[in-house]
């Protein structure tokens with residue numbers, strides 16, 4: 001059942017090229033420059049006329065929501081707010097009939113997310129679901145939706161659900177951008193073509209596995225760990241930290257790299273591993289200066305870099321290479337090494353990787 005892998009989590013990490021492809025198959029028609037998703041087409045006016053999109057989710061799905069916020073705002077220029085479902089449901093939020101609420105959930109059974117949906121519906125909002133489990137409570141409770149095609153996710157730590165959520169949300173953001181005319185045709189087409197290449201690029205990122213195992217051996221006993229990223233990779237840093245804490249029980253924090261100066265930098269000394277997501281893109285120079293600041297305080301730097309990067313290589317203690325994509329879609333690729341790193345650290349520490357202590361696969365009580 002684990003298909004020759006030691007754990008479901010590892011199997012699910014390696015399934016990502018396939019399930020990402022399954023998720024865009026039939027929806028992404030890059031040669032025609034089209035995106036076709038029934039749930040969006042049928043409700044296109046609601047999205048286009050939305051004054052605001054509110055995303056409600058928990059855990060890893062909330063991180064996917066943050067990536068979606070950046071994509072929808074940049075591509076389609078619609079204001080987005082991302083809410084923890086548990087906070088949203090209890091704080092008497094302002095919801096109007098011209099708001100669109102997107103609920104994201106792998107299981108489709110998360111109690112807080114379900115309650116947030118019910119509240120949004122009561123207030124007259126249109127509610128769209130992004131779920132993995134077909135026929136789940138959330139998929140039934142929402143007005144419309146789009147499934148991720150990740151297949152069953154058994155490991156408690158979410159992996160393939162996250163990258164397929166980003167895939168669906170990228171399709172939505174691009175479709176809305178096209179409808180609103182907010183993105184240049186060349187940027188739009190480039191993202192379509194790059195999305196189609198993501199499965200092979202994820203496959204390429206997986207080739208760093210042996211190197212990541214060696215890095216895991218060096219840092220497996222660290223009591224703390226920081227994850228830093230900027231832009232679309234800030235949510236990826238949060239997700240990397242969540243993955244490490246949940247399966248290895250190492251205390252980890254994710255931050256936008258520039259926030260380091262506002263507090264976390266005080267933690268950095270020669271015992272602190274800092275994982276920095278540093279692809280050669282928009283924020284590259286800024287991230288390089290963040291890396292220099294860490295180095296000046298003797299922090300141990302593990303950097304995720306674009307293939308062939310030389311500058312960061314000279315500064316970091318370890319580099320993990322990955323292929324480049326568009327700024328937005330690199331978030332999918334950068335997730336892969338972080339999943340593998342947590343996995344190996346957890347295995348080396350002898351924890352129950354697929355069934356970490358105190359956690360359940362779906363949180364059906366609040």
Ligand code: M6R
Pocket residue numbers: 058059060061104105106107108109110113156157158159242243246361362363
């Ligand atoms: O099924 P959902 O996506 O609604 O679940 C949300 C969270 O409970 C879930 O992502 C949790 O944080 C995972 N264990 C993270 O790996």
